[in-house]
Amino acid sequence: MDIIERLRGLIGPDHVLTGADCAPWASDWTGTYKGQPLAVLRPGSTAEVAAIMTLAHDTGTAVVPVSGNTGLTGATHAPGRLVLSVDRLRKLREIRPEARTAIVEAGVILSQVHNAVAEHGLVFPVTFGARGSAMVGGILSTNAGGSNVVRFGNTREQILGIEVVLPTGEILNLMSELRKDNSGFDLRDLFIGAEGTLGIITAAVLKLQPMPAAYATAMVAVPSLGDALALLNRLQSATGGAVEAFEYMPANYIERHLQVRAGARAPFAQMYDVNIMVEVAATAPRDATPNADGSLPIVDLLEQTLAEMMETGAVLDAVVARNEAQRTEMWARREDAGELSVSRHPVMLMDVAVPLDRVEPFLTRSNAAFHSIDPDGGMMVVAHLGDGNVHLTMWPSPEGMGRADSIVEQVEDVIAELGGSFSAEHGIGLSKRKTMARRKDAVALDVMRRIKGALDPAGIMNPGKVLP
Ligand SMILES: Cc1cc2nc3c(=O)[nH]c(=O)nc-3n(C[C@H](O)[C@H](O)[C@H](O)COP(=O)(O)OP(=O)(O)OC[C@H]3O[C@@H](n4cnc5c(N)ncnc54)[C@H](O)[C@@H]3O)c2cc1C
Known part of the structure; x- marks a missing residue:
């Protein structure tokens, strides 16, 4: 048949x-x-x-x-x-607020997870611009990052258990709700981030966190990325590690946003080169309970830190969100990154991680490498700076497009020299397979192929992806 x-x-x-x-x-x-x-x-x-x-x-x-x-x-x-x-596997099977877990099927949309756990005063701290469409199965399979990694880590860190259908049709039940379980090899983490090449994730046990009672959110202009890191480290010390987002948008990102997004407003009266969106979250009542004058201690702390750094010239300008509408506008500017990237074609996307203190040399050198090959091409950057994760959008000219591989290879050289990774959070898929072949450790690739061969002997699970 x-x-x-x-x-x-x-x-x-x-x-x-x-x-x-x-x-x-x-x-x-x-x-x-x-x-x-x-x-x-x-x-x-x-x-x-x-x-x-x-x-x-x-x-x-x-x-x-x-x-x-x-x-x-x-x-x-x-x-x-x-x-x-997996879009019909959309049951939220169980939320267990006391255990801070949610058991959900693979087709549940990320924003539905957020809404459902919010009713219990909890958050699932994975968030990014595509949360209205991305689903649990894809989020786990890419080990997605996003804007809260600086505080909570990647998706892998938020997962306790998974259910997987293997390429042979067997069901592998790893639906552990345990925080500790050293019973043999860690199979769960093998499937998280495998991009559908080892099996199909059908359900997961998610770890939840308390919902912050207050946020302090600001756009900050600083002279350099070094000053931005000083701000991050100072805020982390002052708040006990409560920085939840630390996002970098340079001047040409802000300009592109103003061009592409109708109704968009610039963050400051003048244009600065280095713009940071920072968000600090407070769960403790001492930080989140309004003072007699209505101000919030967590916002005061952010403002005080910014004021002190302004006195030394390490901060040039700052706007602190006064209400939820202003906070939403700051987030919308950052979360438009995907739309801005594909607002021009052809487009080449790179998703790079480097140590935090090497982001500045990476940007300088990758920009020079790109323009040495394609002087007429355009480049836009946006970064989860708190994770050292830079998204490079390159819009090559017709001549540059003809040399796309050389551009990528030159940027790869810079990444390698700075001890970085050519895939921070988006994965490999098809677009980075050549880079995998060129740059990934040969023994690591061989081990991956052996694992793939053992689990998928017929080679039917998302063939041609990830492994070169
Ligand atoms: C506007 C925008 C912003 C984004 N921002 C971020 C960001 O900040 N951080 C980030 O990490 N990513 C980001 N992404 C990328 C993307 O949203 C994430 O990679 C997301 O995790 C993909 O989820 P999905 O459900 O759409 O997966 P899909 O695109 O459907 O699939 C992704 C991969 O997972 C595999 N897969 C899907 N479902 C399953 C399953 N059930 N079992 C096994 N394999 C499966 C697919 O074969 C594929 O390899 C962004 C994308 C957009 C469009």
């Missing part, structure tokens, strides 16, 4: 999409990778995912898992292939 008919038999004809119905899955978010899938499968349970994978394994049919399809590396590209979407 035709495989599509057999799949219809397994999960119901309504949940096997073909032809024009596959359109939402026929392009990635950036519009760089386009291709018509053979079919999109939308199973409604872990058992149905397992049935699909058993059939795929027995017939040697490739399967590409997808969640929200907001990834930025082409990792869900599936021309002529079966796409398995």
